[in-house]
Amino acid sequence: MELNSLLNFTVTGRFLRYVTIDTQSDPNSDTIPSTEKQKDLGRALVNELIEIGLHDAHLDDYGYVYATIPSNSEKDNIPVICFCSHMDTAPDCSGTGVKPIVHKNYQRQDIILPDDHSQVIRLHDHPELKTQIGNDVITASGLTLLGADNKAGVAEIMDACYQLMNHPEIKHGTIRILFTPDEEIGRGVDKVDIKKLGAYAGYTMDGESAGNMENETFSADGAKLVINGISSHPGFAKGKMQSAIKIAGQIVAALPHDLSPEQTEGKQGFVHPVSISGHIETAEIDFIIRDFEDEKLAQHAEVIREAADTVLARFPGCSYDLQVKPQYRNMKKVLDRHPEIVEYGMEAMKRAGLEARLCSIRGGTDGSRLSFMGLPCPNIFAGEHAFHSKHEWVSVQDMQKAVETILHLCMIWEERGRRDA
Numbered sequence: 001m002e003l004n005s006l007l008n009f010t011v012t013g014r015f016l017r018y019v020t021i022d023t024q025s026d027p028n029s030d031t032i033p034s035t036e037k038q039k040d041l042g043r044a045l046v047n048e049l050i051e052i053g054l055h056d057a058h059l060d061d062y063g064y065v066y067a068t069i070p071s072n073s074e075k076d077n078i079p080v081i082c083f084c085s086h087m088d089t090a091p092d093c094s095g096t097g098v099k100p101i102v103h104k105n106y107q108r109q110d111i112i113l114p115d116d117h118s119q120v121i122r123l124h125d126h127p128e129l130k131t132q133i134g135n136d137v138i139t140a141s142g143l144t145l146l147g148a149d150n151k152a153g154v155a156e157i158m159d160a161c162y163q164l165m166n167h168p169e170i171k172h173g174t175i176r177i178l179f180t181p182d183e184e185i186g187r188g189v190d191k192v193d194i195k196k197l198g199a200y201a202g203y204t205m206d207g208e209s210a211g212n213m214e215n216e217t218f219s220a221d222g223a224k225l226v227i228n229g230i231s232s233h234p235g236f237a238k239g240k241m242q243s244a245i246k247i248a249g250q251i252v253a254a255l256p257h258d259l260s261p262e263q264t265e266g267k268q269g270f271v272h273p274v275s276i277s278g279h280i281e282t283a284e285i286d287f288i289i290r291d292f293e294d295e296k297l298a299q300h301a302e303v304i305r306e307a308a309d310t311v312l313a314r315f316p317g318c319s320y321d322l323q324v325k326p327q328y329r330n331m332k333k334v335l336d337r338h339p340e341i342v343e344y345g346m347e348a349m350k351r352a353g354l355e356a357r358l359c360s361i362r363g364g365t366d367g368s369r370l371s372f373m374g375l376p377c378p379n380i381f382a383g384e385h386a387f388h389s390k391h392e393w394v395s396v397q398d399m400q401k402a403v404e405t406i407l408h409l410c411m412i413w414e415e416r417g418r419r420d421a
Contacts, residue, residue, distance in 0.1 A: 001170070001411065003352075003404050010162050011399045015138070015155035016100050018044075019147040024095040025088035025185045032191060033063035033088070033181035041087045041154075045179055048158060053165040054177070062191040063087075065179035069164055071172065078173030078417040079200035082375065083160070083406060084366055085153030085382070086183030086206065089145060092388040099141040102396070106137045113142030113390065121391045128209055128385055129393075136396040148394035149387035153205030154179060156382060156399055160406040172410035173417070178202075180366055186327060188366040194373050201341045202377035203409065204367040206384075210398040211354040214361040214379040215335050215342045217368045218269070219294045220327040223287040223301055225251070225308060228319045231281040242315045244283035248276050252285065254307040259300065267292050267360065271300045292330055292360065328364045331371035331378070338376045344416070345378055348408035352401050380405060 021041045026034040033039065042059040049057035049067045057067035065087075071078060089095040103111055106129065111121040119142040123129050129137070140146040157177060164170055176199050180188045183206075207214055229244030252273050257263060261270045269291025276285050289300045301324045308320045335342055342358070349356040367377030383398030 003407055006167055006169075007163055007403070009159060009400050009403060011155045011159035011403050012102075012396050014158050015152060015394075015399065018151040018155055019098045019100050022096045022098070023088045023147070024091060025182045027091055027185040032187070034185060034187070035088075038088050038181040039063050042179065042181070045087075045154070045158065049161060049177070052162050054161060057177075063181035064192060065177070066193075066196060067161070067177040069161060069172070069175040069177070071174045072168055073171050073173055073414050075173070075414065075417045078414055080174045080176060080198055081409070081413055082176040082178055082197055082199035082202040083157045084178040084180065084202055084204045084370070084377070085157055086150045086180045086188050086366060087154060088181050088184050089147045089151075090149065090184040090388040093145040093390060094143065095145055095147055098144045098147055100146065101139050101141060103137045103139065106132050106135055108133060111137070111139060113139060116142035116390070119390050121386070121393060126386060126391070126393070131209070132395050132397075135398075137393055138396065139393045140390060142390055145387070145389060146392035146394070148382070148384035148392055150183065150206045150382060150384070152384050152394045152399055152402070153382040156205050156402040156406065159403045163403065163407055164410065170407055170411060171414045173414050175410060183366050189369045189373065192370070192373070194375060197375065199375055201338065202367065202370055202375045203345060204365045204370075204377055204379045205382045205402060205406070206365050207361070207379045207381035208383070208385060210381050210383055210401050211349055212357050212359050212381045213342065213345050213349065214359045214365070216292065216332040216360040217328070217330055217364045218290040218292060218362060219297055219330045220364055221289040221297050221301065221324050222327050223289055223304060223322060223324045225285045225287065225304060226321045227251070227278070227283045227285070227308075229281050229283070229315070230317055241280065242318050243280050244278055244318070245280065247311060247315055247318060248278065248283040248285050250311045251307050252276070254311055256303060259303060265362075269293075269296055269300060271303055289324070290362070294329060328368040329372055331368045331376075334371040334376050335378055340416075341376050342378050344409060344412045345380055347412055348405045349380075351408040352404040354401060354405070
């Protein structure tokens with residue numbers, strides 16, 4: 001079915017509204033969600049979903065939005081599928097007072113952001129802009145991130161809901177909608193009710209370039225190294241004090257340079273210290289450990305241990321403790337057991353007129369953990385670029401193509417209903 005002639009897109013207007021709602025998550029908070037303001041967007045989405053006709057839409061106590069589009073197909077063998085995006089924005093860059101700007105008919109120029117002229121989005125630094133000639137590019141004003149990660153995905157799913165409810169000629173099975181909080185701080189699916197979703201397959205809309213689908217993510221561990229030094233009055237410290245802070249600095253310096261994020265790419269993993277805190281007597285270093293192969297995570301943790309052993313050998317009387325905890329695993333192991341989920345996604349992008357590309361992502365998505373919770377869930381492009389920064393951008397046209405991709409996916413699952421679903 002040719003969709004372009006049918007659709008009156010609402011995705012841009014929705015996106016421009018959503019990004020003005022501050023939903024930044026907080027890794028230092030123990031609440032669920034980590035910030036109450038994430039529910040502000042959740043409540044707005046529920047109201048819009050009910051207006052569209054998804055009458056079961058609701059926001060739960062944990063900040064998750066659930067909704068259902070009933071099947072309009074005569075078939076009774078269509079698997080339930082779910083579309084998911086996260087509502088929070090990253091703590092890395094301010095999300096307060098976002099002012100979105102639409103730069104129409106982009107023509108390769110540098111984009112100078114008006115509220116801080118030192119913030120310039122240059123074609124040289126953002127080569128993906130070469131694919132946007134003639135398109136309408138949306139940025140923030142220079143003081144904040146934009147929030148396309150992942151409010152572009154939210155807006156695309158919302159527009160797809162609107163289209164499905166207003167175009168009954170688009171045949172589909174039962175569709176579940178899920179919007180999550182706290183994805184940016186690694187807690188995005190901690191309280192998801194998989195039984196309530198009742199879906200066979202899911203798709204997160206949280207990827208980058210139009211036409212990309214990601215079926216493989218990093219596997220991830222977190223590590224905490226606690227260093228026990230020896231405190232002393234600094235005026236009488238000679239031969240006595242052994243500063244845990246300085247020991248921590250030496251351990252970080254002892255890590256292999258070629259195992260750092262800034263020196264790796266493709267399928268290479270890394271060990272990355274993300275924070276150091278403490279005082280003379282005790283210091284802590286938090287690490288993230290990443291690789292596409294689960295077995296290598298233990299090897300990378302051993303690198304931290306070896307660096308600590310080497311440094312602590314020079315500080316008699318001091319000690320350390322290293323704790324490693326799993327975070328998420330490469331979803332490819334699950335998706336390879338359900339090849340049709342990825343195949344249908346690739347076909348949907350092709351039907352939307354895109355060159356479909358299967359990719360690996362040097363990171364994780366809600367889909368990483370959802371896949372291991374019983375909901376196989378690859379990641380489809382949302383059009384977001386330069387995320388977590390003041391240079392973040394997305395194009396109107398890429399968001400519209402994402403909406404088309406969602407609609408084609410719904411139709412493909414309806415066409416090829418499974419008897420064993």
